[in-house]
Amino acid sequence: MSRNNAHPGTDPGKHWRQETLLLHQDAHLATDTSVVAPIHYSATFRADTPEEFAEMANTPRHPGFYSRYGNPVHKRVEAVIAALEGTETALLTASGMGAISTTVLGLVKQGDHVIAQRRHYMSTSKLFEEVLPRFGVASTIVDQTDLDELAAAIRPETRLIMVETPVNPTLTLTDLAAVATLARARGILTIADNTFASPLNQKPHDLGIDIVVHSATKYFGGHHDITAGAVCCSEELAEKIWSMHVTLGSVLSPMDAWLLLRGLRTLSLRMERINANALALAQWLETHPAVERVYYPGLASHPQHELARRQMSGYGAVIAFSLKGGFQAGTRFVSALRLATHAVSLGGVETLAVHTAAMWAGTMTEEQMISAGIEPNFIRMSVGVEHIDDLKADLAQALEPDPAGI
Incomplete structure (x- = not known):
């Protein structure tokens, strides 16, 4: 043929x-x-x-x-x-x-x-x-x-x-x-x-x-x-x-x-859902009292949002956010997740989350992490294609105050 x-x-x-x-x-x-x-x-x-x-x-x-x-x-x-x-x-x-x-x-x-x-x-x-x-x-x-x-x-x-x-x-x-x-x-x-x-x-x-x-x-x-x-x-x-x-x-x-x-x-199908989920989750996190700051190009609060609008048509899976409570708050959060998976990488169908400072502490010096903008309470999340309400519910329970006060 x-x-x-x-x-x-x-x-x-x-x-x-x-x-x-x-x-x-x-x-x-x-x-x-x-x-x-x-x-x-x-x-x-x-x-x-x-x-x-x-x-x-x-x-x-x-x-x-x-x-x-x-x-x-x-x-x-x-x-x-x-x-x-x-x-x-x-x-x-x-x-x-x-x-x-x-x-x-x-x-x-x-x-x-x-x-x-x-x-x-x-x-x-x-x-x-x-x-x-x-x-x-x-x-x-x-x-x-x-x-x-x-x-x-x-x-x-x-x-x-x-x-x-x-x-x-x-x-x-x-x-x-x-x-x-x-x-x-x-x-x-x-x-x-x-x-x-x-x-x-x-x-x-x-x-x-x-x-x-x-x-x-x-x-x-x-x-x-x-x-x-x-x-x-x-x-x-x-x-x-x-x-x-x-x-x-x-x-x-x-x-x-x-x-x-x-x-x-299936890239276009997945990206449509991922873009929508990530923007919705970033907006929701900005309103949560346990969250110090959210970094996502699709948010109006991102310092380079206008540049993002010029050169991007969607903003992707990755959300970064810092938690009130320092390093321990980050450790507790990723340990409490039930739906999102505590794992590296991004861009897949499952939602993944990592405590960035903990992940790179063994391969980067403190000075290198500071230079890279990695704060002790920094979380990086790659949002997947799950239902947005289920993702919000999982993050909500993981962000609940520790009853032991730790």
Whole structure:
């Protein structure tokens, strides 16, 4: 069966809406009549002639040569994610940090300079502050809310600016369009971690960002059952990053790629409920007497709410809030939850909550936590798709005063 006839009428260039492209954007890549994409669980693929083998071996990102180079199910997932982000292509990795590390290492060399924002995901910060300097790549860390500080940090040898918005875990925002304009005028590449927003809520590439990275473990997978990463960019940049990807070997297994594709099919349905639940819960928490402060870009009280409205169409799953009563109040709260699960990660169907200071106390110094904005009484919650009334009831009972007064 020819590829052209595998899904009659499919046009991958058609301007479908997001809900539709999640289901059909990869259909032109089908090689049989299966409604559901098959899992190509093979590490290596056969060539029928020496000429075909040579073509396979020398084609970057070939989906039918060796699974470290590419796999047919990878191609289908990449087609969907690239369409969501509005980029020419996408590249899958085995984790979100695999996507970030492979991208950065694939684009810099000894003597280069990079800029990162002060508040990043912890492992991203370590890459810039501890790993890159070991290989002769200088890093400058700036306050991402201060464009003048960012501009002042640029050097002639600056090659990359890395941003993340909203930031984990404080939900501080970065002005993507402003950063992109500043960098592009100077020939500097920009990378944005869009994990906390998802492309259904925010499209950094449309705002001028060159490369968009994701922990696909989160919203894309959506069920807390895989780890995966994605890099979205131009074909030219993807080939450079892929070359490093093949060397480092952060390869997503065919089974996890297939689960990721299945998760993507329902992304729009899940995000609609997650966005609604999180906003309603954030508004409710603001009125609760046990809560000191709520951080959520969708709230009018968020200091960057106007920026959120400009660059986001929805505000995502993650709510951060501080409790009255200090560190012990945070510990008691997560221990008292009955419906929400005390676990890391975000973006899945179940609601998860963590006491942030307790989670990172073993890997960050007190100074690093202060710099990251992590207060002792800080809670990070990823809101799921449960009924909002059940979520409110669970949080209400967990926020009740301790009868022992502890």
